Amino acid sequence: MIQLSRFSIGVGDRFAHQAAAQLRACSELLKDGPLVVPVWNKSNREHSFIGSCPESVLAAARSAVAAANWTHPWHVDADHIRLGTVDRYIPHSDFFTIDVADSIGQPPGPGEAEAFADRHPELVGELRIPGIHGAIRTGRADVVACATQYLSAVGEAARLHRHIEAAKGAGSFIAEVSMDETDEPQTPPALLVILAALAEERVPLQTIAPKFTGRFNKGVDYVGDLARFEREFNDDLAVIAHAVRTYGLPANLKLSVHSGSDKFSLYPVIRRALARTGAGVHLKTAGTTWLEEVIGLAESGPDGLAFAKSIHAEALDHVEALCAPYASVIDINPSRLPSVADVAGWDGARFAAALRHEPSDPRFDPGLRQLIHVSFKLAARRGKAFTDLLVAHRDVVGRNVTDNLLRRHLRPLLVG
Numbered sequence: 001m002i003q004l005s006r007f008s009i010g011v012g013d014r015f016a017h018q019a020a021a022q023l024r025a026c027s028e029l030l031k032d033g034p035l036v037v038p039v040w041n042k043s044n045r046e047h048s049f050i051g052s053c054p055e056s057v058l059a060a061a062r063s064a065v066a067a068a069n070w071t072h073p074w075h076v077d078a079d080h081i082r083l084g085t086v087d088r089y090i091p092h093s094d095f096f097t098i099d100v101a102d103s104i105g106q107p108p109g110p111g112e113a114e115a116f117a118d119r120h121p122e123l124v125g126e127l128r129i130p131g132i133h134g135a136i137r138t139g140r141a142d143v144v145a146c147a148t149q150y151l152s153a154v155g156e157a158a159r160l161h162r163h164i165e166a167a168k169g170a171g172s173f174i175a176e177v178s179m180d181e182t183d184e185p186q187t188p189p190a191l192l193v194i195l196a197a198l199a200e201e202r203v204p205l206q207t208i209a210p211k212f213t214g215r216f217n218k219g220v221d222y223v224g225d226l227a228r229f230e231r232e233f234n235d236d237l238a239v240i241a242h243a244v245r246t247y248g249l250p251a252n253l254k255l256s257v258h259s260g261s262d263k264f265s266l267y268p269v270i271r272r273a274l275a276r277t278g279a280g281v282h283l284k285t286a287g288t289t290w291l292e293e294v295i296g297l298a299e300s301g302p303d304g305l306a307f308a309k310s311i312h313a314e315a316l317d318h319v320e321a322l323c324a325p326y327a328s329v330i331d332i333n334p335s336r337l338p339s340v341a342d343v344a345g346w347d348g349a350r351f352a353a354a355l356r357h358e359p360s361d362p363r364f365d366p367g368l369r370q371l372i373h374v375s376f377k378l379a380a381r382r383g384k385a386f387t388d389l390l391v392a393h394r395d396v397v398g399r400n401v402t403d404n405l406l407r408r409h410l411r412p413l414l415v416g
């Protein structure tokens with residue numbers, strides 16, 4: 001069975017030019033000790049926007065791995081796939097993020113939730129789980145209600161897993177179950193029910209992405225109660241360890257934090273929990289590479305800066321359309337965005353400072369950063385005119401990509 005390493009980083013490379021720079025961050029981190037395994041991911045939606053295909057992600061990853069002589073594991077993720085989109089990924093991926101958020105809340109068949117509760121009397125009563133202070137108290141009605149909420153999603157995950165397994169073979173891929181793109185967070189007791197149901201369906205997931213409390217907006221820091229998140233994260237780790245022991249799930253099962261890029265305030269919380277428990281984590285940072293490409297181009301010279309300004313101007317003309325698909329994970333006040341006239345007078349350093357996520361820099365503009373984050377499809381429409389700039393300015397762009405991943409993400413998360 002392919003096993004996912006303790007620490008892994010989901011890295012997006014929407015235009016397939018930064019795999020080497022991303023891998024360089026993982027190589028540099030090894031000097032500090034931790035091995036973090038890169039997982040290159042790209043969703044079907046991103047492929048459709050850009051006009052790329054799954055095999056391009058594999059090709060870019062292979063090229064970077066060979067050039068760097070990387071001898072450690074690496075993976076390619078079919079990101080947020082469903083039954084209708086998975087087949088094109090199967091030959092080119094060994095990691096599958098099985099997205100079942102749309103099935104959450106769909107009622108299971110008559111009597112299925114009650115039958116699940118009957119099969120799992122261990123979920124009812126005072127549950128004492130090592131690592132959780134005090135007892136979790138649940139009644140049978142609580143288990144039935146939770147099963148009613150999640151059994152259809154678990155069934156969808158099982159169907160999709162069996163579909164992939166039939167094509168690729170048992171043990172030949174890593175399965176993640178994603179439930180984060182939904183309105184309500186999953187509590188630790190709900191996570192236990194979900195894991196019991198996945199074990200019953202014989203889904204050997206190695207990572208699970210629940211929805212946590214608070215807001216995980218794209219490309220900016222966490223918004224929420226840090227103390228509450230810390231309790232929840234630690235309780236989830238305890239629930240996973242308990243489920244592994246109780247239900248025979250893979251021993252390396254770990255939490256996945258989606259929209260994990262730039263969650264600077266959470267990294268110390270997560271690092272402490274991992275050090276205390278010995279658990280692993282998968283952190284997904286998909287969209288920040290595109291932002292670093294824009295930052296690098298702004299710093300690279302007149303042609304790159306002109307491109308960055310043109311993306312900003314076009315994005316201002318289409319704010320509503322660009323933001324609508326991401327409404328639940330961005331928070332932008334259009335009236336506070338810098339105007340075209342404002343940006344016209346910026347030099348490359350000023351543009352980069354507005355976009356680069358350095359919270360202590362008064363020039364940083366989180367609204368602008370989030371708008372450019374969701375505007376990658378505008379660059380895709382430029383086609384070769386954009387990718388030629390990436391090639392021409394590969395050094396400065398790549399330096400930004402590596403520095404962002406290493407200094408702002410990996411070291412704070414795993415080294416401190």
